[in-house]
Amino acid sequence: MGLRESKKQETRQLISDCGTRLFIEQGFEQTTIAEIAAAARVSKKTVTNYFPRKEDLALDHHEAFTEGLAQAVAERAPGEAPLTALGRTFRTALLEHSPVVGFTGHAFARMVADSPTLTARLRELHDLREEALAAALADAAADPASDPAPDTAP
Structure with a gap:
C-alpha cells in the first residue's frame, strides 16, 4: 500500500x-x-x-458483514462442506470478538438498539447477508465436488 x-x-x-x-x-x-x-x-x-x-459511518463494517458468510462458503477449501466452513468462520469470529459479525460490546449494541434508524439499517444488512449466503449455498450445491453423498453412500 x-x-x-x-x-x-x-x-x-x-x-x-x-x-x-x-x-x-x-x-x-x-x-x-x-x-x-x-x-x-x-x-x-x-x-x-x-x-x-x-x-454507513455507524455500521462501517457493513460490506464485510453482508459478504463475509458467502465468502466463507465460496472460498472454502476443496472438499470442505459449506457448513464446516461456516462453523469455522463463526468460531474464529467468536474467538477474535469480531465486530463484523456482531461482537461489538455492550455500549455499541445499546447505541444501535436505541436508534430506530440503525435498527432498520441493521435489518436491511441482515437481509442482504442472508441473500448473499443463500446464493453462495446454491452455487455450492450445484457443484458436484461439494456434494457429500458419493462419499457417504454405502
Whole structure:
C-alpha cells in the first residue's frame, strides 16, 4: 500500500473512531456530521466522501458483514462442506470478538438498539447477508465436488 492509500485508510479510521465515540456518548440521532468532522479535524465534505450516509459511518463494517458468510462458503477449501466452513468462520469470529459479525460490546449494541434508524439499517444488512449466503449455498450445491453423498453412500 502506498503512502496516499495509507493516509486515506488512516483518515477513514479516524473518522470512524470519532463517529463511533460520539454516537455512543450522545446517541446516533443526536450526533451531527459537523460534530464528527470537528472531532476528527476534517471537513464535513471529507466525512461524507468516506461515508455517504451517517448509518454507513455507524455500521462501517457493513460490506464485510453482508459478504463475509458467502465468502466463507465460496472460498472454502476443496472438499470442505459449506457448513464446516461456516462453523469455522463463526468460531474464529467468536474467538477474535469480531465486530463484523456482531461482537461489538455492550455500549455499541445499546447505541444501535436505541436508534430506530440503525435498527432498520441493521435489518436491511441482515437481509442482504442472508441473500448473499443463500446464493453462495446454491452455487455450492450445484457443484458436484461439494456434494457429500458419493462419499457417504454405502
